[in-house]
Amino acid sequence: MTAPRAAHKRTPEIRENLPAPTTPEGELFHYTPYEAAQWSPFSGRTLADLIARREIEYVFNGRDNYLTGLQIVALSRRYTVAPFSKPARAKTATAA
Structure with missing residues (x-):
């Protein structure tokens, strides 16, 4: 017997027709961690864990945790890795 x-x-509820964080409407819009996941480098669960450990900035309204569009953009920039560029070759001094 089992x-x-x-x-x-x-499953967390995700609202429809959310404004993008980079738009003027989305800058101060409050996204749940699971809603913010589509624009961040992390999953919704990972964002919720980062908030619980207070490793990232978030908005607390007395009951729930949210991320604003500006915080999502800042988080994405923080974890974006720029491509590697080779340094310019140093000119060697020639003996005259």
Whole structure:
């Protein structure tokens, strides 16, 4: 005999038609970690964990944690790796 299975899997609700964080409407819009995941380099669960450990900036409204569009953009820039560029060759002094 096996243990009973859970009736349903809990998935976070994601609102429809969210403004992008880079738009003027999205700069101060409050996104849940799972909504912000589509514009950040992390999953929703990872963002929620980073917020819980207070490793990133977030907005707390007394009950829930949110990220503003500006915070999402700053987070993306923080973890963006620029391509490597080779340094210019140093000129060697020639003996005259």
